[in-house]
Amino acid sequence: MVATQKLTNLQLELLKLFSFQVNENQLTEIRDILTKYFADQATAEMDNLWTDKQWTNETMDNWVNEHLRTPYKEQ
Secondary structure: OOOOOOOOOOHHHHHHHOOOOOHHHHHHHHHHHHHHHHHHHHHHHHHHHHHHOOOHHHHHHHHHHHOOOOOOOOO
8 A cells, every 4th residue: 555645834845945056055054944943842842841741850860770671581
């Protein structure tokens, strides 16, 4: 079965920009802008999670030291 995928609104907007030729510096600047935007969005979401779930630095320390692996069993 082959699923057809529609382009997202972001992909459509970016396609409009593809008709413009940009130099390498401009391309780097655009890439940096997009990277910063999505990094800021991820940071804001993490801030919301910390607030909503009342996470602390101690929570993070506990996760770092948490042992989730199961012991190896010889067969």
